Amino acid sequence: MRKKNETLRASIFESLKNRRKSRAAQTREHTRPAGTLIASYNVHKCVGADRRFDPERISRVIHEIDADVIGLQEADTRFGERTGLLDLRRLELETGLIPVPVSGVAKAHGWHGNVVLFKQGTVRDVHQISLPGLEPRGALLAEIELARGGTLRIIAAHLGLLHRSRAQQARLIVELMRRDNDTPTILLGDLNEWRLGDRSSLNTFQAAFGPLPPAVPSFPSTLPLLALDRIMANRSGLISTVEVHDSPLARVASDHLPIKAVISLETLRAETEARAESA
Secondary structure: OHHHHHHHHHHHHHHHHHHHHHHHHHHHOOOOOOOEEEEEEEOHHHEOOOOOEOHHHHHHHHHHHOOOEEEEEOOEOOOOOOOEOOOHHHHHHHHOOEEOOOOOOOOOOOEOOEEEEEOOEEEEEEEEEEEOOOOOEEEEEEEEEEOOOOEEEEEEEEOOOOHHHHHHHHHHHHHHHHHOOOOOEEEEEEOOOOOOOOOOOHHHHHHHHOOOOOOOOOEOOOOOOEOOEEEEEOOOOOEOOOEEOOOOOHHHHOOOOOEEEEEOHHHHHHHHHHHHHHO
16 A cells, blocks of 8 residues: 555646746747647536536637647547537637538537537548447547648547447457558547556557657646546657647646647658558
């Protein structure tokens, strides 16, 4: 028990230290990172750390991030007739972000709460995937031809709370990758996995995405200790270091902090051209 408490204490100190570094860096860097920015954000049904329902705050955080592609989780009500919680029309007018279209949902923004928004480009393909497990979970797969060049496949997912369900869901996503691993692909979302080692479902993803990027604690937003949110690519060098978006507003707008990374367009274009030549 003593060793376990010491490990937890060390984790808390490390998180506090990294958060101070993150805040200092964001204070120094007021400009948006150069390049094509991707992000993932669990908006917690627009309920903040103060337990207040406020979609406007979530929209302002999305505006702060200024991503070219962003995956949202819990953007719809969960039970009954799913209903979207954000003003997507206003968000498009203010940020240029438009949603990847989904079918078979009347009032929802996305698929099982998963929404993919992008600024410039053309959607080439969309698949709505039901994930196995006791809870209703899903993933949204979208292939987007970016205006700046290159075709990118996004898998936006929100995995379950139960370990067994996460293991099944991870295996299904890897199986989808085996069917087509030629397309540069980014998996992003709330993977709900805090474990490491042999029992972690993150190990399953290495078969398709290789060595995983270092963990970035994003939950809870008030004192992030757990790296529940992830961005990973099936190509080395496709994304830069994954970072947390830590702002005063983000710390209260949801119980998760957003995470973000920059796409290497050179790597993406080279992969896209190679794929076209071999087709």
